[in-house]
Amino acid sequence: MGRAPSADEDLMRALFDEHARPLLGYVIRLTGDRQRAEDIVQETLLRAWRHPEALAGRPARPWLFTVARNLVRDGHRARLARPREIGDEALAVLPADDxxxxxxxxxxxxxxxxxxxxxxxxxxxxxxxxxxxxxxxxxxxxxxxxxxxxxxxxxxxxxxxxxxxxxxxx
Incomplete structure (x- = not known):
């Protein structure tokens, strides 16, 4: 016999059921990358679960969209701050003294x-x-x-x- 879901689990399930699909569509439009968008949606919902007080007494969707947009911006800034990543193909054409x-x-x-x-x-x-x-x-x-x-x-x-x-x- 299974256990009853906790209030946190109920909150997460409700947030996911109600907001995950529109949130994913929004983030895909921002990033152009479905895989990255799914990761950002997951991180957004995780932050909502960690900080339920941020959602208390206000509509959840604007907060979730703001968090997701900020995660996209932060990811973009982080990629700009790092040198561009290249694959192993570039190493194959470089001469290397061994x-x-x-x-x-x-x-x-x-x-x-x-x-x-x-x-x-x-x-x-x-x-x-x-x-x-x-x-x-x-x-x-x-x-x-x-x-x-x-x-x-x-x-x-x-x-x-x-x-x-x-x-x-x-």
Whole structure:
């Protein structure tokens, strides 16, 4: 067996039954958007329920229409105060530097370099990371130029294998 409706529920039901349809039509004309209008009507009736003293001793419809009009104005002003919202489509056409991918790649390359034999790692660091020529690298490392060339060749092969194991090389 159900319970008897409270006075608040009776007030809301009466307000809805008597005023919701004309109020919705009015707000649709103001907004041009049925969904937004339904939300505003719901908010208007909720405010009437929260403040029944505002309706005491006066006709409800003018108060409800005024509240609804004010909600429409407030919503319009709020949208003007905020930057215009755009969809995700705009993000698809903007170039984006992805530093995170570059950082992860750098860590993986550093780990792969750490797995190389020390003499291979040294020669790659001198020639590729420090940008030294074969002669300069040979002078810094104190080894012949031919050794720098052959170590570079084998170091690059070993590095490629280490990167492939990590899924970073084709």
């Amino acid at each position: 530093d995170l991918d570059r950082a992860v790649e750098s860590w993986a390359v550093a780990e792969a370099l750490a797995d190389l034999r020390p003499e291979h790692r040294e020669v790659l660091i001198e020639t590729y990371y420090r940008g030294r020529s074969v002669k300069q690298a040979a002078d810094v490392l104190g080894i012949p130029q031919g050794t720098v060339k052959s170590r570079t060749y084998y170091a690059l092969r070993a590095l490629r294998l280490a990167l492939e194991e990590r899924g970073l090389a084709p």
